[in-house]
Amino acid sequence: MEQTLLDKLEILADSAKYDVSCASSGVNRSNTGALGNATACGICHTWSADGRCVSLLKVLHTNACVYDCAYCVNRITNDVPRASFTSEEVAELTMEFYRRNYIEGLFLSSAVEKNPHYTMEKICRTLFLLRRQYGFAGYIHAKLIPGADPALIRQAGELADRVSVNIELPTVSSLRSLAPQKNPKLLVAPMVQIRNSISGYLEDQRHFRSAPSFAPSGQSTQMIIGATPDTDYQIINTTENLYQKYRLKRVYYSAYVPVNHDARLPALNLSPPMKREHRLYQADWLLRFYRFEAKELLDETHPFFDLEFDPKINWAFHHMDQFPMEINRVDYEELLRIPGIGPTSAQRIVRQRALASISYDTLRKMGVVLKRAKYFITCGGKFYGDIHFHEDNIKDKLRCMENPKPYTQLSLFEGGIGR
Ligand code: SF4
Secondary structure, eight states, X not given: OOOOHHHHHHHHHHHGGGOTTSEEOOOOOOOSSOSOOOOOSOEEEEEOTTSOEEEEEEEESBOOOSOOOTTOTTOTXXXXXXXXXXXXXXXXXXXXXXXXXXXXXXXXXXXXXXXHHHHHHHHHHHHHIIIIXXXXXXXXXXXXXXXXXXXXXXXXXXXXXEEEOOOBSSSHHHHHHHOTTSOHHHHHHHHHHHHHHHHHHHHHHHHOTTOOOSSXXXXXXXXXXXXXXXXXXXXXXXXXXXXXXXXXXXXXEEEOOOOSOOTTSOOTTOOOXXXXXXXXXXXXXXXXXXXXOHHHHOBTTBOSOOSSSOHHHHHHHTTGGGOSEETTTSOHHHHHTSTTOOHHHHHHHHHHHTTSOOOHHHHHHTTOOOTTGGGTEEETTEEOSSSOSOHHHHHHHHHHHHXXXXXXXXXXXXXXXXX
C-alpha cells in the first residue's frame, strides 16, 4: 500500500528523535473534540543566536539507510518501517506547518540513501525550494552528509542558517568499531570547509555590506555518550579540539539509548547515562564561557567527572590552596573559578570594585548568588560561610544542595490540614 504523507511524517519524525541537536517535544495525546492538538509530528525547539526559543519541524529526509552503524535504529540490518520524502514534500510540509503557525523553522537531517552525494543533493534541493521558490526566510538547520561533493556542502551553507555534521563517537577507534563505513577523515572534511567558508564570507561582509551570509548560526555536532568505553577525559578533549580547530558553535552530547542487540554495545536493559551527559554539558559550558581548559578538569588518573559535584565545584576541591579568594583582590579569570560566580557576576564585581571596595552586603545587593560562593570567598578578609573553612565541611554543605531530597507529594491528612 502506498504511504501517505502523514505515514511518512510519522515514521520520519520518529526516526529523527535520536538527534539531540534540538530537543523534541511532541507527544501523543488524543484529541476528543477538544481544542488543541499535541500529535507527535516532530515539533521541537531550539534557541536562535539572539536567544529566542523557536519551534522547528524536525524530520529526516529518509530513514532508508545503506549504512550499518551498530547503535542506530535506522541501520540497514534493522527491520523497521522505512520512508523517504521527496524534496517537494518536505518543502510543502514545512510551508504548510509554517502557515498554520505550528513552526518557525526546519531541522532537516537524513540517513544515507543510496550514497552521500545523492542524499545531500536531495537536502540541497529541499533548501533551494524553500528559500528560492517559496521565499521561506525562517530558521533552517540542515545536516551535512560526509562524503558528499564539496559544491553541495557549500550550497547547503549558503541556504541554511546552521549546518552540522555528526561526529557520532568521541574517538576514531570507537567510530571504526561501531560505524566502520564512516571514514573519520570524511567526517571532518565538511567541518573544515564550513569553517573556511564562514571566515571567507565574513571577510566579504566586512568589505561589502550586501555580501551574502553563509551559515550565519555557525556549525554544530553531536556525539553519543556511553555506547563505547571512551572516558569523559577523552570526550572533553575531543570537544575542546572541535571548538578550537573547527570553531563549532555547539557540541551536543547524546546519552546512549540502547535500541539494538549487538555484542559491541552495552546491554539493552541499561538506562541512558543521563547524569554523565549532564556533567559533560556543565564541563562544556566551562570550556566555552569560563576559560577552562580540558586538561584542568580531568586527566588520565581522574578520567571521569564526579557524579556528586559539578565539574567547577570539583575543580575547586582539587585546588583548595587557592581558596578562599578575596573578592576585592582576585582578577576576572580567578573570579570565574569561584563556584557560584558566573561571567555576569564577575563582570559586575570588577566594575563595582573600580568604584569602591566590595562588602558581603554589596555582593548581595548586586545580585550575586552567594549560596555556593560564600564557602569559597572572603570580603575584606572575612569569611562568611556558616562553617569553619575546611574541604570536608564545605562538601557536607554542598552535598545537600547538589543532591536535594526528591520531591514528594504533600498529603492533606498526614500532618497536613487540621493537625
Ligand atoms: S549513517 Fe546515520 S542513519 Fe545511517 S545507520 Fe549510520 S547513524 Fe544511522
